[in-house]
Amino acid sequence: MQTAVTILIDGLTYASWLFIVALGLTLVFGVLKILNIAHGSFYALGAYAAASFVGWAAALKWAPAFSIVAMMLAAVVVAVVVAPLTERALLRFFYGRDEVLLVLVTYALFLIMEDVTKLVWGANPYYVSEPYALFGNVSFGRQTWVGYDFALVALAVVIGVAVWWVLNRTRVGKVTLAVIHSAEVASSMGVDVSKVYMGAFSVGIFLAALGGAFTAPMISVQPGVSVGVIIVSFAVVIIGGLGSIQGAAIGALIVGLARSFAVHVAPVAELFSIYVVMAVVLMFRPEGLFQRTQARRI
Amino acid sequence: MTKRTSAGAAAQRSALALAALLAAGGASAQETFKVGIVSFLSGQAAESFGIPAVNGAKALVDAFNKGAAPAPYNKAGFGGMKLEAVYVDENGGATKQVQELKNLYDREKVDAVVGYVGSGDCLAVAPAAEEMKKFLLLYDCGTPRIFEDGKYEYVFRTAAHATMDNVALVRYLKAKNVKAETFNMINQDYAWGQDSKKDFTWSMEKLYPGAKPGEDQLPKFGAGQYGTEISALMAKPADVTHSSLWGGDLQAFVLQAAPRGLFQRTQVVFSAADHVLPGLGEKMPNGVILGARGAYGLMSPKSALNDWWWDLYSKAYGVYPVQAPYRMVQALLGLKLAAEKAMAANGGKKPTHEQLAAALKDLEWESPAGRIRMALGNGHQAVQDTAIGRTRYDAAKKMVVLDDIVRFPADCVNPPPTMKSEDWIKAGFPGAKGCP
Numbered sequence: 001m002q003t004a005v006t007i008l009i010d011g012l013t014y015a016s017w018l019f020i021v022a023l024g025l026t027l028v029f030g031v032l033k034i035l036n037i038a039h040g041s042f043y044a045l046g047a048y049a050a051a052s053f054v055g056w057a058a059a060l061k062w063a064p065a066f067s068i069v070a071m072m073l074a075a076v077v078v079a080v081v082v083a084p085l086t087e088r089a090l091l092r093f094f095y096g097r098d099e100v101l102l103v104l105v106t107y108a109l110f111l112i113m114e115d116v117t118k119l120v121w122g123a124n125p126y127y128v129s130e131p132y133a134l135f136g137n138v139s140f141g142r143q144t145w146v147g148y149d150f151a152l153v154a155l156a157v158v159i160g161v162a163v164w165w166v167l168n169r170t171r172v173g174k175v176t177l178a179v180i181h182s183a184e185v186a187s188s189m190g191v192d193v194s195k196v197y198m199g200a201f202s203v204g205i206f207l208a209a210l211g212g213a214f215t216a217p218m219i220s221v222q223p224g225v226s227v228g229v230i231i232v233s234f235a236v237v238i239i240g241g242l243g244s245i246q247g248a249a250i251g252a253l254i255v256g257l258a259r260s261f262a263v264h265v266a267p268v269a270e271l272f273s274i275y276v277v278m279a280v281v282l283m284f285r286p287e288g289l290f291q292r293t294q295a296r297r298i
Numbered sequence: 299m300t301k302r303t304s305a306g307a308a309a310q311r312s313a314l315a316l317a318a319l320l321a322a323g324g325a326s327a328q329e330t331f332k333v334g335i336v337s338f339l340s341g342q343a344a345e346s347f348g349i350p351a352v353n354g355a356k357a358l359v360d361a362f363n364k365g366a367a368p369a370p371y372n373k374a375g376f377g378g379m380k381l382e383a384v385y386v387d388e389n390g391g392a393t394k395q396v397q398e399l400k401n402l403y404d405r406e407k408v409d410a411v412v413g414y415v416g417s418g419d420c421l422a423v424a425p426a427a428e429e430m431k432k433f434l435l436l437y438d439c440g441t442p443r444i445f446e447d448g449k450y451e452y453v454f455r456t457a458a459h460a461t462m463d464n465v466a467l468v469r470y471l472k473a474k475n476v477k478a479e480t481f482n483m484i485n486q487d488y489a490w491g492q493d494s495k496k497d498f499t500w501s502m503e504k505l506y507p508g509a510k511p512g513e514d515q516l517p518k519f520g521a522g523q524y525g526t527e528i529s530a531l532m533a534k535p536a537d538v539t540h541s542s543l544w545g546g547d548l549q550a551f552v553l554q555a556a557p558r559g560l561f562q563r564t565q566v567v568f569s570a571a572d573h574v575l576p577g578l579g580e581k582m583p584n585g586v587i588l589g590a591r592g593a594y595g596l597m598s599p600k601s602a603l604n605d606w607w608w609d610l611y612s613k614a615y616g617v618y619p620v621q622a623p624y625r626m627v628q629a630l631l632g633l634k635l636a637a638e639k640a641m642a643a644n645g646g647k648k649p650t651h652e653q654l655a656a657a658l659k660d661l662e663w664e665s666p667a668g669r670i671r672m673a674l675g676n677g678h679q680a681v682q683d684t685a686i687g688r689t690r691y692d693a694a695k696k697m698v699v700l701d702d703i704v705r706f707p708a709d710c711v712n713p714p715p716t717m718k719s720e721d722w723i724k725a726g727f728p729g730a731k732g733c734p
Contacts, residue, residue: 010526218547224342
C-alpha cells in the first residue's frame, strides 16, 4: 500500500512538472506547426530569470512568500519580452515553409540561446532554494515529501484548466482553435492570423519559462538545464498527440507514472520505461492518443 | 665607404645566418609549443568541471610563460618555448570529440592534446589518438577501463582512475567504524556511474562482508529531477547511501534530498563531491562523507607548491580551487616536465609526439596534490594519494569545511601494475601498503 501510494505521488509530482512544460510545446505546435527544439532554452531562461528575480526580491527585503510572485513575474517577463521578439524577428519569416526547416531554425535558436544565457548569467550556478521550503513537508508512513511538490501539482491543474477554459470558452480561444484547424480559412474570415501566432507562441513560451522558474528552487541553475527537459517533453507530446492539450495531460501522467513505477520496481529500466510506453502508443496510435486522424488535403 | 657598407652587409648576413643556425639547433623564444585543451565549456559539466579546469589551465599557462612557477617548473614556457593553448569545447558527444581531436592534430597542428572529463569521451578518443600516433593526455575522466582493457603508446592519464575513490571511501568507513550492514546506491547510468558502483560494491563485499546491497538507482546523466529516486532510497533506508553523482546532478540531488530528511536517515557518502561545496554552502548537510578524487581543494596537503597554486587560482577567480583545476594543473606540470626532458634528449629541439610519449612514460613529479607516479598501464596511468573527509558548515567562515580527514597513500587504494582493478578488489586488495 505504502509503495503504491509512493509510486502514485511521485508519478503525479513528476507529471505535473512535465505537463507545464509539455503543454507549452504542444500549444506552439498546435497553432504554429513548429516543433520547437528551443523550448528547453526558454525553460532554462525562465529558470535563470527566476533566479535573478528571486535574488532581487530578497535584496528588496520582500517577504519569502513573495518569491513565488517573483518567479511568476520572471516567466511573464520572458513571455512578454523574449517570445514576441523571437516570433517577430525570426520565426515569422519561415511560416509556410517545410516543417523540417523550422526544426533546424529552432535548433539553431537553441544553440544561440545556450550561449546567450551563458553570456548574461555566466557559467556559475545560481541557487534559489528558499521557495522550496515555503510549503513545509508532508509525511506519509516512511516517506516525507516537500510541500512545494504538491504546490506544483496544484499549479499544473490550474494551468491545465485555465488553458482549456480559454481555448473552449472564450472568443480568443475559439479564434485560436479556428487557426489551429485552418489558418487559411480563419484568415479569410477576417482573423489576424499573425496576431494569433504571436499570442500562442508567447503563451507557449510562458509555460516553458514557468516550468523553468518553478524548477529553479529544486536545482542549481547552470548551463545545460535546457537539454534534459526537452527530450522527455517531446516523449509526452508524442504520446498524447502533437497539438493536443488533453494529450499533453494524459501523456505527462503516463510518463510520470511509468517512470515512477520503474524507479521503484526496476530502476535499471527507468529510462527505457518512458520510451517503451511511447513505442507501444505509436504502434497502435501513430498520431498519438488524442490526435485525430487527418484526411490528406489534395 | 662602399667597402665599409659591403662589410657591414656581410656582417649582417653572417648574423642572420648565425641566428638561423641557432634557431635550427635549439628552441628559440619565438618557437611555440601548441597544446590543445579540451574540456566542457558548455553544457551540464561546464560549471563544475570544464570551466574551473580551463580557468586553472589559463592561470598556469600564463605563469609558465612568465617563468613564474616555482622550481622545478620555473623555466619559462616549455624549455624556453612559449606555450600556446587552444581551447576546445568537449560538449556534443563522443563522435564529435573524435572529429575535434583529429582537427586539433591535423589543422591546428598541436604538439599535444590535454583533455576530457567524460569517461565515454576518453574511451572514444584514446584509440583515435593512438591510430594517428599523436600524443594525448587524459587529465580527468575516471573509468579504469582505458588502460586496463587497452594498450597505448601515445595515450596517458595523469590522474588516478575511479577505483581509488571508491576503495578509499570504503576504507574510510571502516577506519571510522561507520555502521554499514546495508547500503543503497544512486549513480548515473553511464561509464563513470556504472564503474563507480561496481568498485564500491566489490570493496564493500571485502571490507564489510556481511553488508547487504539494497536500492541500486541509475538515473540518466543530467536527470535534474530526483524526487522518485529519493523516495525509493527512503522507502528502504540503508545504513549507508553511496553516490558518485557530480556537478549539477549532485547539486540537484542534495537540494531535493536534504529537505526530505534523507541525510538524517542514512550516512551519505559521495565519491567526488568537493566541487559543489563552495556553491552549496550551508545547503550541504553536515556529516556527509566525501572524496574529491584525489587530495584536492580542502583536503590538499600542505606544501610550497600547493600554497603557490592555491594563491594563484584564488586570486585569479575569487574562489579556492577544487578537484577539476587540480587535475588540470597536475597534467600540465607533468607535460611540462616531459616536454623539457624530451627536449634535453633531443638537443634542445621541440620533441616529436613519439619523444614526448617516451619522456612521460613512467615519469614521476610533484603536484599541488602530492606526488604523481605513472605507475600503472605500462607507465601510462597515474596513481596518487587521496583523502576523504566529513562536511561541516562553519558559520564563522561562511563556508563548508571538512573534518576528520583521512589520507590514503597511493599504494593503499590503487591496484598494483600487475592487476586489474576488479581482480585486485575481489582478491582483497593484495599488496596494499601504508593504509591508515
